[in-house]
Amino acid sequence: MRADLLSDPLDGVGEALAAVAALDQALTTGLLRPQPAQAAGLAALADAVSASPLGSKVAEAADKAAAGAAGEEHFLFLAAARIALFGSVHDALVARVDQATGRTRQEWTVPPADPGQAENLVLAARSWLADVARAGWQGIDHDLVSGAEPVISALLPHPRLRRLAALLDGFAAELAASCPGSALDRIPARRWGDLWSRALLLTVPGATDAPTSTVSGRLLPLGVDLHEHATAAQAQVHAVLEPVGGTPFLVRASVSAPKPDTIIGAGIWQVLRPHMSLLTAVSEGRSVELTDMPITAEGDLLWQDEHARLGEPADPFVTARVVLPTASTPPTAPLDRHPVRIAVPVFLEGYAAEQTEDVLTFAIGGSPVGVDTDRVPAGPLTPEAVAGSNACIGLLRWDAGAFRVQPLAVETTARKKTVALHAGAWAGGAVDKVGVKAEKAATDAATVLRERAGRLLRK
Amino acid sequence: MSDWESASTARVLPPARPRKLAKVPFVELADGRLQGVVSSGSDIERVYVSSIAAGSYEFACSTNNNRPCGGARGSFCNHIHALITESVLQYGVDRVARYLRVEGTDLDAPALHSLMLASRPSQADSAAAAQVFSRFLRHLAYVELPPTTSPLPELQWFPPTRSVV
Numbered sequence: 001m002r003a004d005l006l007s008d009p010l011d012g013v014g015e016a017l018a019a020v021a022a023l024d025q026a027l028t029t030g031l032l033r034p035q036p037a038q039a040a041g042l043a044a045l046a047d048a049v050s051a052s053p054l055g056s057k058v059a060e061a062a063d064k065a066a067a068g069a070a071g072e073e074h075f076l077f078l079a080a081a082r083i084a085l086f087g088s089v090h091d092a093l094v095a096r097v098d099q100a101t102g103r104t105r106q107e108w109t110v111p112p113a114d115p116g117q118a119e120n121l122v123l124a125a126r127s128w129l130a131d132v133a134r135a136g137w138q139g140i141d142h143d144l145v146s147g148a149e150p151v152i153s154a155l156l157p158h159p160r161l162r163r164l165a166a167l168l169d170g171f172a173a174e175l176a177a178s179c180p181g182s183a184l185d186r187i188p189a190r191r192w193g194d195l196w197s198r199a200l201l202l203t204v205p206g207a208t209d210a211p212t213s214t215v216s217g218r219l220l221p222l223g224v225d226l227h228e229h230a231t232a233a234q235a236q237v238h239a240v241l242e243p244v245g246g247t248p249f250l251v252r253a254s255v256s257a258p259k260p261d262t263i264i265g266a267g268i269w270q271v272l273r274p275h276m277s278l279l280t281a282v283s284e285g286r287s288v289e290l291t292d293m294p295i296t297a298e299g300d301l302l303w304q305d306e307h308a309r310l311g312e313p314a315d316p317f318v319t320a321r322v323v324l325p326t327a328s329t330p331p332t333a334p335l336d337r338h339p340v341r342i343a344v345p346v347f348l349e350g351y352a353a354e355q356t357e358d359v360l361t362f363a364i365g366g367s368p369v370g371v372d373t374d375r376v377p378a379g380p381l382t383p384e385a386v387a388g389s390n391a392c393i394g395l396l397r398w399d400a401g402a403f404r405v406q407p408l409a410v411e412t413t414a415r416k417k418t419v420a421l422h423a424g425a426w427a428g429g430a431v432d433k434v435g436v437k438a439e440k441a442a443t444d445a446a447t448v449l450r451e452r453a454g455r456l457l458r459k
Numbered sequence: 460m461s462d463w464e465s466a467s468t469a470r471v472l473p474p475a476r477p478r479k480l481a482k483v484p485f486v487e488l489a490d491g492r493l494q495g496v497v498s499s500g501s502d503i504e505r506v507y508v509s510s511i512a513a514g515s516y517e518f519a520c521s522t523n524n525n526r527p528c529g530g531a532r533g534s535f536c537n538h539i540h541a542l543i544t545e546s547v548l549q550y551g552v553d554r555v556a557r558y559l560r561v562e563g564t565d566l567d568a569p570a571l572h573s574l575m576l577a578s579r580p581s582q583a584d585s586a587a588a589a590q591v592f593s594r595f596l597r598h599l600a601y602v603e604l605p606p607t608t609s610p611l612p613e614l615q616w617f618p619p620t621r622s623v624v
Contacts, residue, residue: 017465021465149597153597153600159607159609163611163613166613166614167611167613167616170616173472177488188463188469189465190464190465190467191467191469191471191616194467194616195613195616202613210609226619228614229614231601234614236610254610255608256608256610258604259602261475262478262480264474264475272606276608302609339467340616341612375619376621400463400465401462441479444479444481446602449599449602452484453600455503455504456523
């Protein structure tokens with residue numbers, strides 16, 4: 001990887017983020033009675049997208065919002081403008097990543113979905129999000145935030161609405177813990193602006209439609225990435241697929257579930273494990289043979305165990321060394337183009353690990369890249385192991401103005417032997433001493449909750 | 460703007476901490492109260508719904524069938540004691556103390572307990588119990604919600620933590 005390219009400045013990114021920050025400032029104080037400074041921020045946002053197809057709609061929305069008269073549709077266009085700006089930042093970043101990795105990216109050729117009718121459930125979410133924008137982050141209180149609860153409870157049981165439900169659930173929990181907003185001494189304005197605009201976008205009919213095809217071939221896992229908030233978790237396996245009669249490309253396979261906030265650590269794997277046999281394959285270091293597995297144009301396998309068969313052993317480090325350099329990258333769906341979505345599998349070796357206080361960097365060919373060990377879930381892959389490693393499979397990510405590598409697995413040397421440690425080692429079931437203890441504690445917690453649910457829930 | 464303020468994945472909530480759930484299956488800081496559910500030691504069908512209000516420390520404890528708890532007459536009962544202890548395990552003492560507005564240095568669960576008692580809090584009626592119990596049921600319902608293998612790109616905003624159960 002050409003790490004030197006990752007620290008070079010990118011044209012236009014600063015300007016795009018400044019326009020985003022202008023909207024975020026307006027959202028901080030709220031749009032109920034906007035002040036001149038907020039009006040200027042809204043105008044700056046409208047100006048930044050004026051040449052795009054959104055231009056006139058956003059200009060109108062910014063005018064209405066500046067007058068304190070914005071309706072739900074207007075908030076939707078402000079959110080769309082913010083997302084479009086991040087789309088442009090995303091594209092600039094992935095172009096740079098592709099240069100650094102030398103990989104080719106496929107073109108997005110799927111036509112836009114036909115927007116249907118918005119459901120009432122989704123419109124209730126939109127209405128809450130509009131109220132939040134009027135109050136602003138500094139104006140949130142318990143009454144306002146708890147208004148999301150019935151909406152979330154109604155959304156959660158429907159897997160097709162899970163994207164919106166899981167997002168709102170995590171977002172509302174953060175807002176609830178931050179009430180009253182007037183007492184906050186600092187505000188995660190970028191983050192909450194992201195979550196707010198994404199949630200609004202997901203209320204647009206057709207926004208989450210993803211046409212699928214099917215694929216057959218050999219799946220070679222690279223590692224597992226975990227995402228979690230208090231009441232949801234998702235495991236995402238990154239892998240290379242060698243399709244029958246085709247050239248290899250990068251894919252992901254995901255499994256997610258809502259969970260009570262007291263299910264954490266090993267308990268999360270226990271919740272997810274029964275629903276995707278791939279997690280077992282990953283822990284055992286095996287390949288998987290796929291037959292007619294559904295897949296989206298973004299390279300997301302829509303996993304169904306009946307289309308998968310456990311295959312031969314496949315060392316992720318061999319995959320990373322031999323197959324990964326030949327793999328191409330599927331495109332990202334237009335609405336999902338956001339820097340946070342960038343998680344590009346990379347293989348690194350021959351770096352010099354440097355630890356200064358709590359910041360770890362890998363110097364690759366003399367260029368330092370930050371290492372995000374905080375993103376590694378509990379398991380045998382510890383920050384110390386990463387710092388002492390010789391080779392690393394990771395995900396290249398970007399946030400707060402810099403690229404970082406999130407380790408998925410490392411090779412270290414112990415007693416003159418090479419040892420591999422994986423972030424997802426516990427995914428299919430822990431066998432090490434610490435892991436077995438964690439599994440036991442998690443089983444106990446889940447047993448209590450199931451027993452209580454069985455006894456009390458259906459009365 | 461600081462890195463935290465300009466980070467999409469800025470951490471806002473500290474990770475939950477592991478605790479055993481057998482005695483107190485549910486604890487939360489919500490609705491201006493520390494509230495939760497404590498399983499009865501003698502009757503498997505019975506749970507106690509307990510709460511302490513932030514600021515006033517007004518407390519309440521009753522069963523899920525709305526019978527008052529015999530121990531909570533004029534003072535904190537054992538259920539409220541267990542609620543405080545478990546909330547400190549789950550959220551950390553600082554977050555619990557800040558939410559309840561208890562001030563002090565070197566706080567721990569027993570100190571929280573005695574500082575709140577020292578202000579002679581009054582006993583609330585059991586009006587909140589039904590709401591707390593329904594929030595507990597909502598919490599339990601998460602165990603039974605169906606998983607999905609369709610990707611949730613929005614969870615990219617929620618990176619994991621290193622906490623171990």
